[in-house]
Amino acid sequence: MKVLTLVMLLCYSFAFSSGDTTIHTNNWAVLVCTSRFWFNYRHMANTLSLYRTVKRLGIPDERIILMLADDMACNARNEYPAQVFNNENHKLNLYGDNVEVDYRGYEVTVENFLRVLTGRHENAVPRSKRLLSDEGSHILLYMTGHGGDEFLKFQDAEELQSHDLADAVKQMKEKRRFKELMIMVDTCQAATLFNQLQSPDVLAIGSSLKGENSYSHHLDSDVGVSVVDRFTYYTLAFFERLNIYDNASLNSLFRSYDPKLLMSTAYYRTDLYQPHLAEVPVTNFFGSVMETLHTDSVYKAFSSKTSNNKINSEMPLNQLSEHDELQKANIQNDELKTEKQKCPYTQMRVDLHKKLEKLENVDTVVNLGIAVMLLVVMVSSSLL
Amino acid sequence: MAEEQNKKPCRFWIWASASVVFRLILISFPGNLNLSSRPEVSTPLTSIRRLAEGYWLKQASMSPYAGSMYHGSPLLLSILGPLTVQSIKGQPSHLLCSLVFVIADILSAMLLRGIGQKLQMAYGLNARLLGFLKSSRDKVILPCGDIAALVYLWNPFTIVSCVGLSTSPIENLAVVLALFGAVTRRVPLAAFGFVMATHLSLYPATLAIPIIIILGYGLDAPPIKLFLQTRSVENEKSSTSTVSKQAKSKQTTHLPFLWKTVAHFLFWVLLWSLYVLVLCALSLNKYGGLEEMFKRTYGFILSIEDLSPNIGVFWYFFAEVFDFFRNFFLIVFHVNVLFMLLPLVIRLKHRPCFLAFVYLAISSILKSYPSVGDSALYLSLWALFVNELIDMKFSFFLFCGYLGISLLSPVMHNLWIWRGTGNANFYFGNAIGYACFQIVFVVESVSAMLNHDRALRRSSSNHGEVKS
Numbered sequence: 001m002k003v004l005t006l007v008m009l010l011c012y013s014f015a016f017s018s019g020d021t022t023i024h025t026n027n028w029a030v031l032v033c034t035s036r037f038w039f040n041y042r043h044m045a046n047t048l049s050l051y052r053t054v055k056r057l058g059i060p061d062e063r064i065i066l067m068l069a070d071d072m073a074c075n076a077r078n079e080y081p082a083q084v085f086n087n088e089n090h091k092l093n094l095y096g097d098n099v100e101v102d103y104r105g106y107e108v109t110v111e112n113f114l115r116v117l118t119g120r121h122e123n124a125v126p127r128s129k130r131l132l133s134d135e136g137s138h139i140l141l142y143m144t145g146h147g148g149d150e151f152l153k154f155q156d157a158e159e160l161q162s163h164d165l166a167d168a169v170k171q172m173k174e175k176r177r178f179k180e181l182m183i184m185v186d187t188c189q190a191a192t193l194f195n196q197l198q199s200p201d202v203l204a205i206g207s208s209l210k211g212e213n214s215y216s217h218h219l220d221s222d223v224g225v226s227v228v229d230r231f232t233y234y235t236l237a238f239f240e241r242l243n244i245y246d247n248a249s250l251n252s253l254f255r256s257y258d259p260k261l262l263m264s265t266a267y268y269r270t271d272l273y274q275p276h277l278a279e280v281p282v283t284n285f286f287g288s289v290m291e292t293l294h295t296d297s298v299y300k301a302f303s304s305k306t307s308n309n310k311i312n313s314e315m316p317l318n319q320l321s322e323h324d325e326l327q328k329a330n331i332q333n334d335e336l337k338t339e340k341q342k343c344p345y346t347q348m349r350v351d352l353h354k355k356l357e358k359l360e361n362v363d364t365v366v367n368l369g370i371a372v373m374l375l376v377v378m379v380s381s382s383l384l
Numbered sequence: 385m386a387e388e389q390n391k392k393p394c395r396f397w398i399w400a401s402a403s404v405v406f407r408l409i410l411i412s413f414p415g416n417l418n419l420s421s422r423p424e425v426s427t428p429l430t431s432i433r434r435l436a437e438g439y440w441l442k443q444a445s446m447s448p449y450a451g452s453m454y455h456g457s458p459l460l461l462s463i464l465g466p467l468t469v470q471s472i473k474g475q476p477s478h479l480l481c482s483l484v485f486v487i488a489d490i491l492s493a494m495l496l497r498g499i500g501q502k503l504q505m506a507y508g509l510n511a512r513l514l515g516f517l518k519s520s521r522d523k524v525i526l527p528c529g530d531i532a533a534l535v536y537l538w539n540p541f542t543i544v545s546c547v548g549l550s551t552s553p554i555e556n557l558a559v560v561l562a563l564f565g566a567v568t569r570r571v572p573l574a575a576f577g578f579v580m581a582t583h584l585s586l587y588p589a590t591l592a593i594p595i596i597i598i599l600g601y602g603l604d605a606p607p608i609k610l611f612l613q614t615r616s617v618e619n620e621k622s623s624t625s626t627v628s629k630q631a632k633s634k635q636t637t638h639l640p641f642l643w644k645t646v647a648h649f650l651f652w653v654l655l656w657s658l659y660v661l662v663l664c665a666l667s668l669n670k671y672g673g674l675e676e677m678f679k680r681t682y683g684f685i686l687s688i689e690d691l692s693p694n695i696g697v698f699w700y701f702f703a704e705v706f707d708f709f710r711n712f713f714l715i716v717f718h719v720n721v722l723f724m725l726l727p728l729v730i731r732l733k734h735r736p737c738f739l740a741f742v743y744l745a746i747s748s749i750l751k752s753y754p755s756v757g758d759s760a761l762y763l764s765l766w767a768l769f770v771n772e773l774i775d776m777k778f779s780f781f782l783f784c785g786y787l788g789i790s791l792l793s794p795v796m797h798n799l800w801i802w803r804g805t806g807n808a809n810f811y812f813g814n815a816i817g818y819a820c821f822q823i824v825f826v827v828e829s830v831s832a833m834l835n836h837d838r839a840l841r842r843s844s845s846n847h848g849e850v851k852s
Contacts, residue, residue: 362666362667362669362670363462363667365666366458366459366462366663366666366667367462367463369659369662369663369666370459370462370463370663373576373656373659373660373663376572377572377573377576380570380572380573381565381570381572381573381576
């Protein structure tokens with residue numbers, strides 16, 4: 001008997017672990033810039049460019065966790081105060097009036113990053129700083145900065161190692177915090193960072209292989225530093241051609257990277273990711289385009305358990321109100337039948353409750369009650 | 385003598401009306417002289433701002449207890465709530481509320497006068513029975529009723545809590561009403577006052593014991609042994625036959641306990657409490673009902689959720705106690721009030737009004753959220769016993785202590801909160817000093833009362849010896 005129940009449980013868990021029963025309901029983006037200081041301008045420009053792209057393609061601020069050192073725009077060395085550019089033509093000000101940074105300055109630490117991913121925060125952390133994803137989420141994780149063989153440097157003080165990242169992703173999968181995760185890393189030797197990943201439904205792309213450096217694209221002589229990295233520059237070049245309605249696939253994105261132009265090999269890892277890249281639109285991760293199902297009937301949540309549902313969902317709307325009334329009448333009849341079997345005391349209480357609910361001027365009744373009370377006091381104290 | 389006696393009531397009325405005029409003048413100042421923001425005057429239970437907030441929430445169809453602002457009775461909300469909203473043009477805000485509190489103060493003073501007159505009559509009667517006075521002119525009995533009423537009206541604490549718009553005058557009125565009803569043997573009135581006082585603030589529930597004793601045994605009187613001593617002495621003088629001596633020596637040492645009156649009182653208490661609970665349930669029907677009310681009023685008082693500074697000693701302690709021990713210390717502090725009840729009853733059961741005073745004094749020292757309005761009540765009840773407590777020690781020291789504390793308290797508060805040159809310890813030191821003075825006051829008044837009884841016993845035995 002016990003063996004049978006165990007086998008049943010195993011079957012259930014297998015059925016649910018394939019991810020077939022959950023559908024893709026929302027998109028999240030976690031964009032992390034792990035560098036600070038003026039000479040790492042390009043990393044912040046990378047992150048802000050991707051932030052802008054992701055917002056433009058539909059992901060709202062409440063589903064973006066942006067972690068920046070944020071010391072570029074108002075830096076004393078910035079010739080263009082409160083402006084951050086990713087191109088020397090200065091056409092696009094990335095630091096416009098609509099940038100919401102969730103973790104800024106010294107809050108961008110490995111600890112906070114791992115807390116965001118795993119969702120294990122202190123009680124006082126506000127909702128805007130939490131990754132509130134669920135089992136139907138597609139998450140884009142973009143990281144840029146200085147990295148190396150199986151590590152990523154955070155703010156010149158600490159490092160995130162590849163097995164830390166793999167552990168965090170494994171925890172996320174266990175806690176069902178994502179349906180599919182895409183990791184995009186733009187650092188030197190980026191591909192080594194996801195060497196240790198083992199969780200299913202994870203797609204990862206890095207800007208360079210082990211032993212290769214990722215280079216900046218160009219130097220802006222006005223600003224004085226390099227303003228964008230090559231990998232991100234070509235990623236953005238791909239996305240600038242898109243709008244929210246295009247269904248360019250991930251495959252076309254990955255094929256657009258030319259090793260000669262990047263001066264490194266953009267390596268991606270699809271062994272943990274089941275769908276074919278040619279069939280996955282980029283907006284699955286970089287934008288927020290949902291599948292909509294048109295239905296005329298009353299909305300019900302898409303869950304497999306509909307045992308308590310009395311209302312038939314296939315009925316058209318105009319017949320639905322009559323059905324509701326019939327249902328209510330049936331319920332009331334049932335209640336009355338059961339009540340007749342109860343004692344009259346509860347019947348009285350129910351009646352009283354109904355009368356009280358109908359009573360609107362409770363205040364006047366209470367005031368009257370108080371006046372009567374005072375009157376009775378005066379009368380009784382003078383008589384008795 | 386007759387002229388003097390006529391003059392005395394006139395003087396009383398002059399002083400009483402002068403205090404009312406003084407209050408009205410103070411009320412006419414704009415902003416209530418900022419007294420309603422003083423933590424000594426308005427506590428989370430008595431603040432009029434919280435009441436106005438609760439009323440506004442009620443009008444906005446939300447529970448008046450939402451947001452943990454208002455923690456009082458819904459009936460008070462129905463009475464005072466509309467008054468906080470109405471404002472007459474050109475007059476300071478909350479004028480109508482202030483007038484209600486002034487009327488409450490006047491009523492309390494009149495009731496205190498009535499209680500005092502009864503006590504004075506009882507005192508004179510007992511003194512004559514014990515043979516101290518041949519007539520009422522031998523010893524000057526102070527008119528404790530007038531004195532108590534005037535102390536209540538002119539006590540700076542009462543004036544401040546009336547002008548500062550705290551609901552303490554109404555709570556004090558309920559307590560005084562209960563005592564008045566008990567003393568004048570109007571059982572429904574006593575029950576009503578008792579139920580309202582307990583409903584408004586939890587602590588007057590301890591008054592059940594003195595009120596039952598008053599209704600059962602009667603008013604304050606010297607211990608019964610004294611009466612029996614004098615009677616036995618007189619009997620020895622009057623009759624010489626041994627048979628009559630034996631018959632009279634078998635008299636019981638117990639006064640009859642009037643069970644019927646007490647049962648009547650309990651019946652009325654039940655009636656009034658049911659009525660009040662029904663009214664509260666009606667007014668809170670949609671907002672959680674009686675459970676919500678008990679949680680937010682009595683639960684709030686007992687669990688000391690609000691730790692804003694006041695003139696008591698709990699806020700400082702509970703700000704630093706660890707959560708693990710919080711419940712334990714809550715129980716300790718509340719039992720501190722409860723365990724004093726029984727020994728005091730045993731010792732002072734022949735003086736139930738004084739017992740009521742001691743209970744009120746203890747509960748106003750050890751309350752969760754004390755304010756000066758509570759002190760006002762027990763100070764005026766103390767004045768009811770001037771005849772017995774005339775030899776109280778340290779009276780000048782205590783008077784100076786109270787004065788100093790009440791002057792330093794706003795200073796320390798200012799130093800701590802507004803100037804930042806002080807810290808919480810300054811204000812808390814003041815609160816501790818206040819608690820110490822109050823405790824010394826209570827202890828000294830109880831010992832003065834017991835000394836008075838001992839002196840009576842000594843002088844009555846002397847009397848007996850001298851006569852025989």
